Amino acid sequence: MKGNRGRTLRSLWRSGVDHMATALAILATVLVVAPLIAIFFYLVYKGASSLNWAFFTQIPKPEGEVGGGMANAIVGSAVVLFVASLFGIPIGIGGGIYLAEFGRGTRLANAVRFTADVLNGVPSIVMGIAAFSLIVVPMHHYSALAGGVALGIMMIPTVTRTTEEMLLMVPHSVREAALGLGVPNWRSVISITLKTASPGVITGCMLAFARVAGETAPLLFTALGNQFWSVSLNHEISALPLQIYNYAISPYDDQHRQAWAGSLVLIALIVIAVSLVRFFTSRGTLKGAS
Amino acid sequence: MTDLRVPNPVATTLQNGPSESTAPAIGQMPETSTPRGISAVRKYLLSRGNSSGSDRLFAGAMLLCALAIFALVALIAVELVTQSQLSWHAFGLPFFYRYNVDPVTHLPLFWDPVNGVFYALPFIYGTLMTSLVALCIAVPLAIGLAVFLTEMCPRWMRAPLSFFTELLAAIPSVVYGLWAIFVLVPLLREHINPILIPIFNAPILTRTLGWTGLFGDNGLFGGVNLGLGILCGGVILAIMILPIIASLTREVMNSVPNSQREAALALGATRWEMIRMAVLRNARIGIVGSVILGLGRALGETMAVAMVIGNSPEIHLSLLSMGHSMASVIANEFSEATSDMHRSALIEVGLALFLVTIVVNAVARILVWAVTRGTPARVQ
Structure with missing residues (x-):
């Protein structure tokens, strides 16, 4: 009898612990999801109520004055991100092609892969310092170019690794078919392999783009920010994240309002990019034995 | 052209098929199993x-x-080293641990750009403390979330929940900072800290555990409750690194073979016992790796922390006190550096940050790789 009761108690205890673990896991999930919902709620609530037409069409008013917008920051972000993509995507894709097509299994490829991971882990503020000393110091002034290069460097590792992984998914038989038809290898890599893997490669580029679109730290002392219209690569330029940062730490309520609106626009841009990625990937890549 | 006369190897490999003949065991990466591929x-x-x-x-x-x-990477390293030479020659290694004493107030003086005093100790302390707070909050939650998503979650909830957590990773840090300034700081100041302060300053704890220095007026929750400070920086960091730790932990848990789970269940284990014995135990190295990867992110995170940490180069044990982290001091002072020495000292802080994050990331990559190398690579 005694042993029997012991066993029941024990199994009661065990199922109790089991239920408690389940409850704790659910609690953890709720605690993770809650701040996300809070952040989105505040963004939409505060951002949407302060969005207006002027936000998209006007440049900032002088400090303390009500009104104005972030038109120059939106355009500035576009300019900086364009430079970044121009710099980061070709090098990133090239590196990915090397890793997947030419360097497979070699020690150099492993080293490149590891270096890309290292580059991925470099804090964005350090990237800002690097771009500062590489471009701003020799040029003697802050510029959109320096900001673009800093962001471009940050794009490279993501693009490289996704390109490599996507190219490796393309079946060997496709490459062999192209080569067997007498297509030169370089042509087969570009028009056959890369094209087959293009949805995945585009995904990688968009992810990298979305990641650097919100970066502020590398722009702080490269692009610097600007209160006026500027599209020149040679001058300091404003960017959406920079403007949000400057407005968030300012003492004026109207600037806080615009910071929320700017955040909403920035997040909307990033979410659009990520959803485009989902759309592209859901169309599916050609998969098979590698 | 000698190849033309030996068609044999080509014919045989064609018949066998390049991938079928060397079909790797399930769960092995095919491309690494064939040399050169x-x-x-x-x-x-x-x-x-x-x-x-x-x-x-x-x-x-x-x-x-x-x-x-x-x-x-080499260029970044070289630039950081050359640009920080000035401060390295002036201060040497003590840059990272020494401090001056203020002649008037007799308080330690670490960082005074006007008088040319540059010692980085408070930034190292601030970075470590915020990261520690972040890990203490994020790790249990991330593991809980990963366990829920891989082992307990109904199938229909899995995709939306993981999409949600991915979204959390896509939010820019400046937006986290904005949210922290206007929502988290008041929340901490008015609702959470008033609960925590009496607990940590309770007379029983101060009397019995006062010797640890963690409780009472000079303890973790002593001082003025402003909302801003190291605790706030740590909390916002925790929210930011959660998705990374959770998604990597999930990946590691997914790579635990199902046979392990089935074996545990067949022996009569409850679901939690199965998770503990089969999943967490097998995945522990990878989980440690993902935690370290999250740490690497936390160490280098700049904007959100810079916006709420309070920006004062001091060292206090209290989590409520203002601080400064390595990344935040660079963000705050670099473009307005008063002298070459100031700029050089900031770059040296950046160099230290660079080296630390490289080491942390390398260790983490190796640990994660050690666990997941058996499973096919996936895009993150």
């Missing part, structure tokens, strides 16, 4: 091609792109 057919066709010139040019260009990654 190029089939005999391809090698043969490549050697037969009549475009070796342009091919070599193309391969060279791609190699150049790959080497550019090397060059960039």
Whole structure:
């Protein structure tokens, strides 16, 4: 009898612990999801109520004055991100092609892969310092170019690794078919392999783009920010994240309002990019034995 | 052209099929199991091609792109080292641990750009403390979330929940900072800290555990409750690194073979016992790796922390006190550096941050790789 009761108690205890673990896991999930919902709620609530037409069409008013917008920051972000993509995507894709097509299994490829991971882990503020000393110091002034290069460097590792992984998914038989038809290898890599893997490669580029679109730290002392219209690569330029940062730490309520609106626009841009990625990937890549 | 006269190897490999003949065991990465990864057919066709010139040019260009990654990391390192020479020569290694004493107030003086005093100790302390707070909050939650998503969650909830957590990773840090300034700081100041302060300053705890120095007026929750400070920085960091730790932990848990789970369940384990014995135990190295990867992110995170940490170069044990982290001091002072020495000292802080994050990331990558190498690579 005694042993029997012991066993029941024990199994009661065990199922109790089991239920408690389940409850704790659910609690953890709720605690993770809650701040996300809070952040989105505040963004939409505060951002949407302060969005207006002027936000998209006007440049900032002088400090303390009500009104104005972030038109120059939106355009500035576009300019900086364009430079970044121009710099980061070709090098990133090239590196990915090397890793997947030419360097497979070699020690150099492993080293490149590891270096890309290292580059991925470099804090964005350090990237800002690097771009500062590489471009701003020799040029003697802050510029959109320096900001673009800093962001471009940050794009490279993501693009490289996704390109490599996507190219490796393309079946060997496709490459062999192209080569067997007498297509030169370089042509087969570009028009056959890369094209087959293009949805995945585009995904990688968009992810990298979305990641650097919100970066502020590398722009702080490269692009610097600007209160006026500027599209020149040679001058300091404003960017959406920079403007949000400057407005968030300012003492004026109207600037806080615009910071929320700017955040909403920035997040909307990033979410659009990520959803485009989902759309592209859901169309599916050609998969098979590698 | 000698290849033409030996068609045999080509024929046999074609019949067998390059991938079928060397079909790897399930769960192994096929591309690593074949050295060089190029089939005999391809090698043969490549050697037969009549475009070796342009091919070599193309391969060279791609190699150049790959080497550019090397060059960039090397360039960053070289620039950081050369630009920080000034402060390195002036302060040497004590830059990271020494401090002056203020002649008037007799308080330690770490960082005074006006008088040319540059010691980085408070920034190292601030970075470590915020990261520690972040890990203490994020790790249990991330593991709980990963356990829920991989082992307990109903199938229909899995995709939306993981999409949600991915979204959390896509929010820019400046937006986290904005949210922290206007929502988290008041929340901490008015609702959470008033609960925590009496607990940590309870007379029983101060009397019995006062010797640890963690409780009472000079303890973790002593001082003025402003909302801003190290605790706030740690909390916002925790929210930011959660998705990374959770998604990597999930990946590691997914790579635990199902047979392990089935074995545990067949022996009569409850679900939690199965998770503890089969999943967490097998995945522990990978989980540690993902935590370290999250730590690497936390150490280098700049904007959100800079916006709420309070920006004062001091060291106090209290989590409520203002602080400064390595990244936040660079963000705050770099573009307004008063002297070359100031700028150089900031770059030296950046160099230290660079080196630390490289080490942390390398360790984490190796740990994660050690666990997940058995499963096919996936895009994150």
